[in-house]
Amino acid sequence: MPVLEAHELVKHYGSVEALRGADFTVNAGEVVALIGDNGAGKSTLVKCLSGVEQPDSGQILFEGAPIRLESPVAARRLGIETVYQDLAVAPELDPAANLFLGREVRRSGLLGKLGMLDKAEMRRRATAEFARLGVTLQRIDVPIGSLSGGQRQSVAVARSVVWASKVVFMDEPTAALGVVQRERVLDVIRRVRDEGMAVVLISHNMPEVLAVADRVEVLRLGRRVARFTAAEATLADLVGAMTGALTQEETR
Amino acid sequence: MTAEEEVVNGGAIEKPTLGARLLGANTFWIGLVLIALCVVFGVLEPTAFLTLFTVQTLLIETAVLLVLSVGMTFVIITGGIDLSVGSVLIFSGMVSAKAMEWVSGGSSTNAGWGVILFGLVVAIVAGTAWGILNGLLIAAAKIPPLIVTLGTLGAALGAASLLNNGSDIRTLPSTMRTTIGYGTSFGYVPNLVIVAVVLTLIGAWLLHTTVFGRHTFAVGSNAEAARRSGIGVTRHLTSIYTLTGALAGVAGFMSLAYFGSTTISAHSTDNLNAIAAVVMGGTSLFGGVGTVLGTVIGVFIPAVLKKGFNIIHVQDFWQMIAVGAVLIAAVWFDQQRRRSRNR
Incomplete structure (x- = not known):
């Protein structure tokens, strides 16, 4: 069952369109990797879903019900926590x-x-x-x-x-780490998932994504362009979806 | 822990621990400096320096500055600065003196405790008002503290001068002067010092053992992290400047009682003295680090130097030079500590 969903989120920063109708789903007890090239809108999407930013339009559903996340505090009250990239x-x-x-x-x-x-x-x-x-x-x-x-x-x-009790967002949690520490963090991610929480992992490291994620959602130019089950996806699929060579979801 | 990880962490953890020790040592070393100064002057002039009278006057003369510095400690731990404390002190004293005259219907020389307590409340309210103004401009309007308090430094002094056409009020309740100003309790302890000690202890308790204090460190250490953790940073900063203003109000009343005058021209360097004391005491100008104990030591180093130089007949201009050198050294140590940590 989806614990957190985004429908057609739009977010502008001045004239820059960071999100152009992005969709996203994460279920309880799974690790979803959110991937995409630089500027694809990953960080903005996470900010919208963790209450740091408010989308200009679109809908966020928490356990099936529409909600507004006014602030990170509001998100945390629902059991949504975030590990920020800038520590x-x-x-x-x-x-x-x-x-x-x-x-x-x-x-x-x-x-x-x-x-x-x-x-x-x-x-x-x-x-x-x-x-x-x-x-x-x-x-x-x-x-x-x-x-x-x-x-x-x-x-x-x-x-x-x-x-966290429901969802943890992790923005590049292993970027600054050595090999051993990286494994430690990935172990923590698996342990948290096994306790029934949803983990959203943002990462540029494709082997890591395939190793720890259950599903992968790909953003490109502010939209979701593909979804994979990690066990069935290959590195080439992921890269293809990120660069635009492969598109599953029709553009609107 | 695996042997492999020890290698990974081993090298990285040693140096920062050294840096962390330096941090603790900051207060420790500055404390040693203070003790050394006392010993040196005590040995040079044992009959003049180590007397009850010298210690009493030393404590009385530092009491007002100590109260200002406790507030300043909180402000600097948040990474801010408050240049206005001296002017707010004068303003509070002036408003308080005016208010006591007003309720006495003329000169307040013979006024009783009711009038004096009213004067105290007025002084605290006046200081608090400037504190709130500082806090709102800094935390809500996001104007740099240096500029805001530079502005209120001038404004508060100007307002205080306007209230009595630029001259001092010298008629104050004599009861206030003889009890709070230079009275003693338990035979030897000046009442002014008791007030300062009590306020300092409350400040130390607030900073080091309460949620308020913890949030003060967090805001100074990383305001963004504090905000994301759900700490109301704007509100917290406002209350810290308010607290500092209120303490400046109390200090204004203490100064009134001690000098028996509103001393418009006597407090123009109080702000810098308070900042120097706080920084010498190991509180970091960059925020996130500091202790009230360090501030107490930092208040006494210039005071002991000045008293000691007077006693051994060295011109006390040397004191200003010595304090300047210690201040710069203290900040240099703090920077070294940060660098070794961020390596």
Whole structure:
């Protein structure tokens, strides 16, 4: 069953048409790769579906019902989380603080009402979540900016996955990673899918797409031009659809 | 962890950890500098420097600046700056003095506690109003803090001068002067210092243990990440400038009680002194890093230098040079820390 769908989304930035009637579907318990050449509209589509931008026209359906995503907060309330390409973490805060950013755990009783943080509880839960997701950090009490790029990315991925209940968008989650860290992130993606969540993966890495995705949707010039089952698709199919040599869906 | 991954991470993690230690060391080293200064002056002039009177006056003279600097710490941690605190202090003092005169129907010299408390509330409200204005212009209208507070620096001073045709008010409730201004509690502790300590402790609590403080660091560290995490960045920034304005209002009342005058011309470098204290204390001008403890140390280094130079008969112009050098060194350390981390 589709958990999130987009119908004919249009989005302009000034005179630039980033989306020209884009469709998109993602089902619960699957990994969908969203691919396309630079400027195909992938990032804009994800922004529209995660509440960062509002489409100029078109419809977004969540579990079958039309919705408006006014803000990322509105999307998050529905269980939709996003891992941003530019690593939106606070580099001066430690991994636990980043994991709980905007969702801080307070102490119980009066002290909590006064706004006091329960740092120990957050650190404990963060350690448990990182362990569950296979994120290894040598230290949990150092600023995240002092970690390696891979570890920073792992924390960013973990932060979204921990809080998501329905859909996780990942914009190039493995772009900055080494081989081992990349495998770790792909493992996390599979684990999240097996828990019944929908994962939308944006990637330029075609072998990676074919390795981890269940389905592939291809955008070109702001429209969806093809859909594949990953098991049946070849590298040539994907590249053909991205470049326009192959089109499945009729243009409107 | 596999051996392979240790190789992958091993090299990358060592240096940043060193950088992280430097961060902690910033406050540590500056604290050592303060202790060293006290020891040096204490050894040079033990009979003059290490006296109750010297310590009392040192604490009293720093009390007003400390209150301003606590607010400034929050502002600088968000990556902002507030140049207007000195002018807001004067404005708040002036409005407060005017208000106390008004309710006393003329000179407020013999006014009682009711009038004094009213004056305090007026001072806080006046400071808060400038803080809100700063906050809205910076956070909502997105005008750079340097420009906004440079503007309100002039505006608040001008408004304060207009209220009494450019001259100071020197008739203030004598009760206020003798109790808050230079009274002591527990035999030795100046009341002004107690006020400053209490406000500093509340500031430290707010910054280091609460959600408000955590969000302050987050906004300064990466405002976009904070926004995406659902933190109301505009609202948070506005409340921080408001808080700083309110503290400047309190400081204005303290200054009134201590000097017994609205001291229009005496606070023109308070803003720079507060910024210097905060930055010397290890708070990063780039945002995201800082402690109230560091600020306390940063307030006392110039004060101890000045007092010490006076006692050993060195012209206190040297103090300005020394503080300038320490300030530049502190920022240089901060930049080194960032560079080693972002490598």
